[in-house]
Amino acid sequence: MRKSNKILKREAILNAAKVAFAEKGFDAALLQEIADRAKLAKGTLYLYFNSKEDLFLSLIEDELDKFIDITETVCKESCHSIEKIKMLIKNIVRHFEVNKEFFCIFTPERAGFTKTHHPEIRERVIPKYRKGINLTAKIMKEGIKEGKIKSLDPILLAYALSGLINTLIAKWLLDEGKVSLEKSSMVVTTIFLDGIKTDNEKKTTTETRRT
Amino acid sequence: MRKSNKILKREAILNAAKVAFAEKGFDAALLQEIADRAKLAKGTLYLYFNSKEDLFLSLIEDELDKFIDITETVCKESCHSIEKIKMLIKNIVRHFEVNKEFFCIFTPERAGFTKTHHPEIRERVIPKYRKGINLTAKIMKEGIKEGKIKSLDPILLAYALSGLINTLIAKWLLDEGKVSLEKSSMVVTTIFLDGIKTDNEKKTTTETRRT
Amino acid sequence: MRKSNKILKREAILNAAKVAFAEKGFDAALLQEIADRAKLAKGTLYLYFNSKEDLFLSLIEDELDKFIDITETVCKESCHSIEKIKMLIKNIVRHFEVNKEFFCIFTPERAGFTKTHHPEIRERVIPKYRKGINLTAKIMKEGIKEGKIKSLDPILLAYALSGLINTLIAKWLLDEGKVSLEKSSMVVTTIFLDGIKTDNEKKTTTETRRT
Amino acid sequence: MRKSNKILKREAILNAAKVAFAEKGFDAALLQEIADRAKLAKGTLYLYFNSKEDLFLSLIEDELDKFIDITETVCKESCHSIEKIKMLIKNIVRHFEVNKEFFCIFTPERAGFTKTHHPEIRERVIPKYRKGINLTAKIMKEGIKEGKIKSLDPILLAYALSGLINTLIAKWLLDEGKVSLEKSSMVVTTIFLDGIKTDNEKKTTTETRRT
DNA sequence: CATGAATGAGGATTCATTCAT
DNA sequence: GATGAATGAATCCTCATTCAT
Numbered sequence: 001m002r003k004s005n006k007i008l009k010r011e012a013i014l015n016a017a018k019v020a021f022a023e024k025g026f027d028a029a030l031l032q033e034i035a036d037r038a039k040l041a042k043g044t045l046y047l048y049f050n051s052k053e054d055l056f057l058s059l060i061e062d063e064l065d066k067f068i069d070i071t072e073t074v075c076k077e078s079c080h081s082i083e084k085i086k087m088l089i090k091n092i093v094r095h096f097e098v099n100k101e102f103f104c105i106f107t108p109e110r111a112g113f114t115k116t117h118h119p120e121i122r123e124r125v126i127p128k129y130r131k132g133i134n135l136t137a138k139i140m141k142e143g144i145k146e147g148k149i150k151s152l153d154p155i156l157l158a159y160a161l162s163g164l165i166n167t168l169i170a171k172w173l174l175d176e177g178k179v180s181l182e183k184s185s186m187v188v189t190t191i192f193l194d195g196i197k198t199d200n201e202k203k204t205t206t207e208t209r210r211t
Numbered sequence: 212m213r214k215s216n217k218i219l220k221r222e223a224i225l226n227a228a229k230v231a232f233a234e235k236g237f238d239a240a241l242l243q244e245i246a247d248r249a250k251l252a253k254g255t256l257y258l259y260f261n262s263k264e265d266l267f268l269s270l271i272e273d274e275l276d277k278f279i280d281i282t283e284t285v286c287k288e289s290c291h292s293i294e295k296i297k298m299l300i301k302n303i304v305r306h307f308e309v310n311k312e313f314f315c316i317f318t319p320e321r322a323g324f325t326k327t328h329h330p331e332i333r334e335r336v337i338p339k340y341r342k343g344i345n346l347t348a349k350i351m352k353e354g355i356k357e358g359k360i361k362s363l364d365p366i367l368l369a370y371a372l373s374g375l376i377n378t379l380i381a382k383w384l385l386d387e388g389k390v391s392l393e394k395s396s397m398v399v400t401t402i403f404l405d406g407i408k409t410d411n412e413k414k415t416t417t418e419t420r421r422t
Numbered sequence: 423m424r425k426s427n428k429i430l431k432r433e434a435i436l437n438a439a440k441v442a443f444a445e446k447g448f449d450a451a452l453l454q455e456i457a458d459r460a461k462l463a464k465g466t467l468y469l470y471f472n473s474k475e476d477l478f479l480s481l482i483e484d485e486l487d488k489f490i491d492i493t494e495t496v497c498k499e500s501c502h503s504i505e506k507i508k509m510l511i512k513n514i515v516r517h518f519e520v521n522k523e524f525f526c527i528f529t530p531e532r533a534g535f536t537k538t539h540h541p542e543i544r545e546r547v548i549p550k551y552r553k554g555i556n557l558t559a560k561i562m563k564e565g566i567k568e569g570k571i572k573s574l575d576p577i578l579l580a581y582a583l584s585g586l587i588n589t590l591i592a593k594w595l596l597d598e599g600k601v602s603l604e605k606s607s608m609v610v611t612t613i614f615l616d617g618i619k620t621d622n623e624k625k626t627t628t629e630t631r632r633t
Numbered sequence: 634m635r636k637s638n639k640i641l642k643r644e645a646i647l648n649a650a651k652v653a654f655a656e657k658g659f660d661a662a663l664l665q666e667i668a669d670r671a672k673l674a675k676g677t678l679y680l681y682f683n684s685k686e687d688l689f690l691s692l693i694e695d696e697l698d699k700f701i702d703i704t705e706t707v708c709k710e711s712c713h714s715i716e717k718i719k720m721l722i723k724n725i726v727r728h729f730e731v732n733k734e735f736f737c738i739f740t741p742e743r744a745g746f747t748k749t750h751h752p753e754i755r756e757r758v759i760p761k762y763r764k765g766i767n768l769t770a771k772i773m774k775e776g777i778k779e780g781k782i783k784s785l786d787p788i789l790l791a792y793a794l795s796g797l798i799n800t801l802i803a804k805w806l807l808d809e810g811k812v813s814l815e816k817s818s819m820v821v822t823t824i825f826l827d828g829i830k831t832d833n834e835k836k837t838t839t840e841t842r843r844t
Numbered sequence: 845c846a847t848g849a850a851t852g853a854g855g856a857t858t859c860a861t862t863c864a865t
Numbered sequence: 866g867a868t869g870a871a872t873g874a875a876t877c878c879t880c881a882t883t884c885a886t
Binding site: 450525531574578581585588593610612616618 | 656657743789817823
């Protein structure tokens with residue numbers, strides 16, 4: 001089934017915007033530049049988005065949806081929680097690897113969530129962000145119930161995981177991709193899992209390993 | 212010894228700038244606003260800084276110096292590495308607690324380090340940032356040598372710690388300070404330490420606890 | 423054939439700029455004033471010129487082209503050199519008479535050619551100015567070859583003529599047009615021609631007159 | 634007799650201003666730059682001049698006075714008019730040769746006399762300029778009375794001479810001093826004198842030459 | 845007298861947004 | 866639907882002028 005022309009153009013704009021916003025940030029990115037990249041006239045952008053801010057927020061919404069999809073898919077897997085966390089890390093890192101731009105767009109924005117001068121961000125973006133966190137927290141909760149994960153605040157665990165992944169991507173970008181993302185990713189996985197597992201589970205794992 | 216008038220004014224500007232940049236980001240922050248807050252005329256800013264960008268970068272430099280100071284102080288403590296890490300987390304979190312603004316300024320900037328359109332950032336800020344990371348990594352190296360920390364890339368460990376702290380602050384800001392930063396801080400400490408300790412060390416700790 | 427809208431607007435801006443620059447000079451002339459006079463918004467100027475300086479230099483280029491045209495036309499006439507010089511003076515004076523503004527723009531600029539702080543002026547304006555001088559010098563050379571003009575440096579003769587015309591216009595402007603430009607123009611013509619003619623030619627002229 | 638300190642500083646400022654105004658023009662020249670060059674503080678300028686404009690006009694007044702002095706001195710010589718004109722050209726050219734700056738300041742200003750947005754210029758500068766012209770015209774009048782100069786408007790003759798000298802200096806500056814000023818100066822003298830002499834006088838001169 | 849830090853009005857330039865075609 | 870010319874509000878930076886020391 002072919003996507004309608006309208007939807008194709010919307011996507012072209014969003015892709016162009018992603019690159020532009022990633023490179024320069026919201027204020028410094030130019031609509032002209034986005035239009036050029038999308039091979040459309042500047043005025044045409046307004047047929048698809050109400051304003052620069054609407055375009056920006058729509059982009060973040062769309063991108064966050066992808067993360068929610070990734071997390072939901074992992075949630076639905078039939079393996080146990082530790083396994084799900086490993087999958088989640090792998091999938092999210094892989095997604096960022098081919099989508100560095102969103103990292104450069106979202107991380108700045110998240111830091112300014114509380115005092116942002118884009119009031120709409122609170123309504124359109126924060127809920128989606130929380131949804132992703134909550135889905136991750138659900139996995140943590142499972143693990144706690146299963147006795148595999150320490151009985152800590154699952155939301156906090158979800159944030160911790162997200163923070164580790166974020167830092168990993170930031171380092172990778174700073175090193176300009178010189179270091180293998182996969183290798184560092186495994187280190188982070190180890191730290192996080194060893195950090196959150198119950199003593200019980202660790203032994204198990206160790207025994208499993210020994211087997 | 213009293214600070215000279217010149218230095219006092221410089222600091223007034225930097226403080227005003229910190230608030231403004233934190234609230235709106237580099238581009239959207241107005242020099243007029245900064246001048247107003249510093250109770251100076253707009254033109255006066257230019258007696259202390261060459262441009263908006265110079266003010267911005269000077270601010271980040273000064274603030275990063277504070278982090279470097281904190282980390283250096285911890286490095287010089289005479290306790291062992293695990294203890295140093297605990298202190299480091301505590302001191303950094305405490306510093307962010309009274310200095311939320313810098314979090315909102317630096318995190319966005321760090322995400323865009325590679326593609327930033329402030330070219331001077333590479334020379335003026337990134338080296339300082341790396342210095343902080345390296346100091347933290349030094350503590351990690353000590354721990355590894357002492358056999359207390361898993362033999363992982365110390366730089367990566369430093370990034371991991373920084374990522375966890377960052378996420379912690381981000382969550383705290385998002386929750387608008389409703390949750391105790393100290394409590395979450397302890398959770399993060401636990402996760403990180405358990406995640407990086409050698410099996411040996413963990414036993415020791417456990418045994419210690421049992422005692 | 424009607425001029426395209428684009429070209430018409432460009433000319434409206436140049437005309438507005440001519441008045442403004444003539445009245446106040448480059449620095450003191452305001453783009454807002456130029457825009458108002460051209461019945462356009464300030465920002466619109468930037469659709470036609472890259473900067474205030476570009477507008478200024480474009481204006482001078484266009485105006486110098488008119489002088490070059492005048493001089494080239496005279497060059498191509500089929501009369502002898504003395505006659506051409508008379509025509510040249512008449513046509514240039516007539517052109518200045520309806521275009522006082524350019525005199526007020528170019529004369530100041532010419533005086534500062536060597537030390538100008540508009541570096542592009544060297545590339546964009548001086549060559550055109552020299553071209554005009556060279557065309558005039560060509561006429562002088564003809565006269566010298568014909569034996570009608572003293573064998574002096576033709577370039578210097580061209581400058582001398584230009585200087586006489588300039589001073590004439592300056593006086594006329596200073597007198598606020600109270601004196602007939604045509605009459606003074608004839609005096610200047612007499613002085614210049616009698617000053618440059620060979621003794622031979624002077625006799626001829628005298629004899630002709632006597633006839 | 635030593636000049637008072639006050640007068641010395643005033644002159645230092647005027648000299649500094651001359652260079653600055655010559656290089657950049659009235660608007661673009663900076664008081665800071667003038668103060669630096671005069672080795673004084675910026676504020677000190679205001680102890681000697683009321684404003685930037687006052688400094689500018691004072692400078693022009695002083696410089697015009699020098700030209701008036703030169704012209705008056707020539708006037709008082711006991712030779713006949715043609716000789717005086719030769720002396721005048723020589724002295725003025727010599728003065729410009731070591732005082733190029735004033736050329737770059739005054740010529741632009743003169744072109745804008747009529748529409749200038751410095752209203753005071755009319756009162757402070759134009760009268761002095763006219764005085765210089767009138768003194769030169771006086772010499773012309775003498776020549777006419779002596780029957781040596783054609784019976785043309787002496788004021789116009791004065792302007793013509795000034796125009797020729799101006800153009801000479803302008804060419805010299807444009808050529809960056811590559812050409813000898815003295816040589817071109819003689820050509821201009823020849824053109825002007827041959828242009829204005831009566832037939833009678835020319836014969837005399839010719840005969841004199843032949844002798 | 846001399847200073848130079850502080851002022852703030854002023855202006856070139858940019859760019860999101862609109863709208864006639 | 867699509868365009869891109871036109872708009873003009875918004876903001877960084879400059880610099881003549883003032884005045885407390």
